[in-house]
Amino acid sequence: MKAKHQRLILALAALVAITGAGLLAVSALRDEAAYFYAPGDVKTKGVEPGKAIRLGGMVVKGSLKRAPDGVTIRFDVTDGKATVPATFSGIAPDLFKEGSGVVAEGAFDGKGVFVATNLLAKHDERYMPRELEGMNYNETTHEMKTER
Amino acid sequence: MHRFANPARFLKIARPLTGWLFWPGLLLLIAGAACGLWLTPADYLQGDTVRILYIHVPAAWLGMGGWTGIALAALMQLVWRHPLAGVAGRAIAAPGALFTAICLATGSIWGRPTWGTWWEWDGRMTSMLVLFFLYLGYIALANASARQGQAAGQGGVSTVTAIFGLVGAVNIPIINRSVVWWNSLHQGPSITLRGSSIDGSLLWPLGLTLLGFTLWFAAIVLMRMRAILAQNKVEARMQRLARG
Numbered sequence: 001m002k003a004k005h006q007r008l009i010l011a012l013a014a015l016v017a018i019t020g021a022g023l024l025a026v027s028a029l030r031d032e033a034a035y036f037y038a039p040g041d042v043k044t045k046g047v048e049p050g051k052a053i054r055l056g057g058m059v060v061k062g063s064l065k066r067a068p069d070g071v072t073i074r075f076d077v078t079d080g081k082a083t084v085p086a087t088f089s090g091i092a093p094d095l096f097k098e099g100s101g102v103v104a105e106g107a108f109d110g111k112g113v114f115v116a117t118n119l120l121a122k123h124d125e126r127y128m129p130r131e132l133e134g135m136n137y138n139e140t141t142h143e144m145k146t147e148r
Numbered sequence: 149m150h151r152f153a154n155p156a157r158f159l160k161i162a163r164p165l166t167g168w169l170f171w172p173g174l175l176l177l178i179a180g181a182a183c184g185l186w187l188t189p190a191d192y193l194q195g196d197t198v199r200i201l202y203i204h205v206p207a208a209w210l211g212m213g214g215w216t217g218i219a220l221a222a223l224m225q226l227v228w229r230h231p232l233a234g235v236a237g238r239a240i241a242a243p244g245a246l247f248t249a250i251c252l253a254t255g256s257i258w259g260r261p262t263w264g265t266w267w268e269w270d271g272r273m274t275s276m277l278v279l280f281f282l283y284l285g286y287i288a289l290a291n292a293s294a295r296q297g298q299a300a301g302q303g304g305v306s307t308v309t310a311i312f313g314l315v316g317a318v319n320i321p322i323i324n325r326s327v328v329w330w331n332s333l334h335q336g337p338s339i340t341l342r343g344s345s346i347d348g349s350l351l352w353p354l355g356l357t358l359l360g361f362t363l364w365f366a367a368i369v370l371m372r373m374r375a376i377l378a379q380n381k382v383e384a385r386m387q388r389l390a391r392g
């Protein structure tokens with residue numbers, strides 16, 4: 001065997017070993033590296049009240065309610081497996097709306113309601129013009145009208 | 149590939165090729181950016197903010213593609229002892245790091261109005277930041293070995309540096325899969341083998357900027373390779389003169 005082939009085999013074997021080690025580390029990190037808990041995870045694993053976590057999922061359509069004080073909102077977060085009620089006081093990001101993704105930072109209170117201290121909007125991988133969504137955008141008033 | 153092992157033969161091809169990559173690349177990326185700014189419709193959800201995509205995506209692609217190039221060059225150096233492999237690795241490192249930084253910066257600027265945050269430690273962002281640090285480490289190692297005159301025959305890239313380049317490649321599939329394996333704030337992949345979830349009317353300028361930035365990147369790498377070869381020649385001549 002030529003020295004060149006020996007080096008090639010050595011390099012490839014090392015690469016396979018390193019990639020394997022990397023993948024093992026990544027799969028071990030699977031839960032720790034998750035950026036947020038989905039409502040389904042909360043249900044199966046259980047999160048004790050008061051523990052600071054992030055809760056991520058979709059805002060259930062029709063669940064968004066504004067409290068009389070004007071700054072507190074209540075909404076339900078779902079991942080299709082479970083639904084969790086949440087509340088938040090403060091300014092939500094522009095993209096936060098019903099039927100859209102949300103990541104909330106906060107903790108559960110004693111009654112199973114998630115009290116968020118910060119809201120982040122999560123959008124999906126679709127990009128399209130407004131006409132396709134059946135929405136009409138008024139350039140002067142900046143209003144969005146749904147046709148459907 | 150060993151036909152190009154002779155630097156003179158490589159330079160004969162690289163010199164005219166640089167211009168052929170640089171100017172069409174620049175033209176395409178300016179055209180693509182202009183079309184993305186003025187000709188495409190706004191996104192249904194994000195409005196005009198979505199237009200940063202035409203810079204952000206090519207920057208991410210070249211940051212990751214650059215390291216893939218470094219890893220391939222390292223393999224060429226370690227296995228075939230190709231004399232230009234080290235030169236190529238060093239030439240790729242700086243523009244690769246720059247595009248990774250552009251990706252991180254544009255992503256941060258994009259994240260503030262859409263997600264409501266400049267930075268979060270989710271899988272995609274963290275693994276991309278790790279890539280940036282890998283570039284800095286590679287540049288530091290390569291500079292150190294070049295300055296000490298080690299590995300002069302390997303374009304200034306010592307064996308340890310090349311191994312570092314090879315090992316760092318583990319991060320590339322992790323970046324790519326980070327939004328699939330873990331819950332993340334960053335959305336999932338838009339362009340997959342099954343097609344694109346970016347509507348065609350928003351997608352086409354991305355093709356222009358992707359191609360434009362890629363050609364431009366290749367031109368910069370060729371320029372830097374020529375500069376490193378010229379510098380090596382100067383140093384070799386100085387050493388001959390010093391020895392008398």
